Amino acid sequence: MGHWLERNVIEPGKLPLLLALTAFVLTFLVTRAITRLIRAGKGPFGNVRAGGLHIHHVVPGVVLTLVGGFGTVASFHNGVGAAVCAVLFGTGAGLVLDEFALILHLDDVYWSEAGRKSVEAVVLTAALVGLVLAGFAPFGVNDLSAQELQNRGTALSSIGTNFLVSLVALSKGKYRTAVFGAIVPPVALIGAIRLARPDSPWARRLYRHRPRARARASLRAYRHDLRWTRLRNAVQDWIAGRPDPAPSHRDLPGSSRRDLPGPK
Template structure:
């Protein structure tokens, strides 16, 4: 375990990324717990106000993100300063993206249906950073054997191929499959070969003169959304809380 940690986390300089991701996830979880307690009228917490203005937590989040970002640039990749900057940045990013929907709509939509976008963005961000963190990085690792070099070269080639299929999935309007497909080959391949979603760049380019393909794409998207919208809502409600009834 110690050798793996040294070779895959410390030598490639991934410790700040790990600290930032941990701080990001913990900040989001703690923030959602506090906001749900405030919403339920429980606990000692309450909304922060100044001069009658509700100060959303995206405000300190932006400040922390800026401080942590500039601190990371100034502090380099190693040392206590870099680790501290990574934690500050992760906390700030967690606060900002928890209110991503508010920034997107320029309105307080935290507990509305539109507020679900914040949960989606946080989950996708954490997954993407986690995939980057879990990937094998050959740069900055010293003293590797020939077998280790070959293994890492194979991983890089595999990821490059998956990335190509992920780009196809993204062009077909399947962002989630595209993100996870960078690492998992089957997911990337499924997203690349299936019909594009209506309105995606691929559909606009290749289905414009194919009415049958457009009709199949709309029908498949309808059945897919109907099948998975329920479970997706359950997961989103469990993570971020149920939106207010409209």
């Protein structure tokens, strides 16, 4: 393990990336743990306020991301400075993407169903960075043996082929399959050969004059969502907490039985 770390992470200059990814994941997990405690009214934590204004943690996240990013670009390319900036950047990115849904909707949807997009953004980002980190670097490693060169050439060919297959899956609207398929090739291949989702660019272009294909794609997407959405939501709830239930009509301000549709 130590030899692999030295040859494939430290020597190619990927150590800052490893530190940034570690800080990113740990920051997200710690932040979610704290917000869940605040939500439950437990522990010494509380929302940060200034002059009656609720300061969301995306604000310090943006600051840390800027400091870490500009610090790396400005002067640090290796050594302690690069490591510190990588940790700052990863920490800031974790805070920002934990509230990705708030930025997307420009509304405080943190504990709503729409807030699940934050968890998806974090998982997909960690998977992509992990792919870059785990990939073989063709440059930056000194004194490669003939066997190592052959292994890296084979790995690069496989990665390139799998990237093209993942692009096909992406065009079919299978975004999670495309991302995780970049790490696990059979996943991308399955996503590429199966029917496209009905709202994908592939379906809009190639199923336009094929009503049977559109109908089959819609039915398959419905069955897939019915089968996997509950499991995916359960995993997200375990990681990040369950969203608040959507308010019913009678729970809305000013609503009464007279406001409900139906015979008067």
